[in-house]
Amino acid sequence: MGLFDKFKQMFSNTNKKELDAYEEGLQKTSKEFVNKINILNNKYKKVSNEYFEELEEIFIMADIGVETVMNFIDKLKRRVKSENIIDSKDLMDIIIDEMFIIYVNNDIIVNKINYQETNPTVILFVGVNGVGKTTSIGKIAYRLKNQGKKVLLIAGDTFRAGAIEQINEWGKKVGCDVVSKDTQDASSVIYDGLIKAKNENYDVVLIDTAGRLQNKINLMNELDKINKVIGKLVPNAPHETLLVIDATTGQNGISQAKSFKEITNITGIILTKLDGTAKGGIVLAIKEKVGIPVKFIGLGEKEEDLKVFDIEKYIYGLFGGNHEE
Numbered sequence: 194m195g196l197f198d199k200f201k202q203m204f205s206n207t208n209k210k211e212l213d214a215y216e217e218g219l220q221k222t223s224k225e226f227v228n229k230i231n232i233l234n235n236k237y238k239k240v241s242n243e244y245f246e247e248l249e250e251i252f253i254m255a256d257i258g259v260e261t262v263m264n265f266i267d268k269l270k271r272r273v274k275s276e277n278i279i280d281s282k283d284l285m286d287i288i289i290d291e292m293f294i295i296y297v298n299n300d301i302i303v304n305k306i307n308y309q310e311t312n313p314t315v316i317l318f319v320g321v322n323g324v325g326k327t328t329s330i331g332k333i334a335y336r337l338k339n340q341g342k343k344v345l346l347i348a349g350d351t352f353r354a355g356a357i358e359q360i361n362e363w364g365k366k367v368g369c370d371v372v373s374k375d376t377q378d379a380s381s382v383i384y385d386g387l388i389k390a391k392n393e394n395y396d397v398v399l400i401d402t403a404g405r406l407q408n409k410i411n412l413m414n415e416l417d418k419i420n421k422v423i424g425k426l427v428p429n430a431p432h433e434t435l436l437v438i439d440a441t442t443g444q445n446g447i448s449q450a451k452s453f454k455e456i457t458n459i460t461g462i463i464l465t466k467l468d469g470t471a472k473g474g475i476v477l478a479i480k481e482k483v484g485i486p487v488k489f490i491g492l493g494e495k496e497e498d499l500k501v502f503d504i505e506k507y508i509y510g511l512f513g514g515n516h517e518e
Contacts, residue, residue: 218492
């Protein structure tokens with residue numbers, strides 16, 4: 194039994210709505226990527242060097258990244274040889290299997306938020322402007338509120354015009370309190386917010402930050418100051434630092450992840466707008482190139498469309514509607 198069939202069995206009792214969300218959200222990537230592989234398998238009935246050359250190109254076009262793809266193709270070639278695979282269609286389950294291995298890579302994959310037993314759990318959000326950082330905060334607040342948690346939002350992006358208004362709008366929309374202040378000193382807003390969170394027993398605090406990467410030194414200094422303020426008020430906080438990346442920016446997102454990883458301790462990635470790109474392979478590229486797990490993915494515009502990332506559902510969604518038996 195191939196890995197894809199195991200996923201099918203595994204998900205037979207799973208919430209169908211959740212699986213449908215993955216299939217629909219990954220439709221653009223799936224159509225481009227899996228359809229091309231199916232066409233390739235019809236073109237080459239037998240595995241050959243020409244087959245691998247064209248397969249390599251399909252993976253690169255899905256934005257998995259050249260280096261990752263080269264390693265991936267080498268692994269496929271080794272398995273074809275050792276398992277004596279001749280028919281190209283017999284390779285599909287191995288492709289699915291190896292994609293899973295790329296992401297997992299012998300790690301224990303943690304896609305859960307590191308909630309604290311004692312309140313509050315503090316989550317810091319970082320990322321460049323325009324990636325959907327504030328929107329992601331609003332959607333996570335909506336998710337947590339529905340789980341019965343008392344959530345506070347802190348408007349720590351004191352530079353972008355409209356950032357405070359935007360987070361306040363999200364607060365009203367999802368029914369969560371927001372701490373904001375007319376100042377450019379993000380640390381003082383965060384200080385006030387955390388005092389409120391402690392005094393009023395909030396379960397989770399979500400902190401927005403300015404999205405500048407042009408001047409790494411300024412950003413590093415600001416994040417360092419923010420982390421110190423947070424750590425003084427709440428021991429061992431922030432408990433999560435989530436980097437928000439726009440999936441439609443492709444390999445540029447990998448560069449952002451590398452840059453932010455140099456600046457601060459990133460514990461997870463939120464990949465937004467995955468439904469808006471045919472290059473959903475960036476999920477695999479980010480994990481392999483940067484070594485940070487994807488914790489949430491954006492599969493649509495509605496509040497409930499930000500999903501906890503699950504590699505098995507991702508692969509199922511990628512191949513589900515287009516997997517030829």
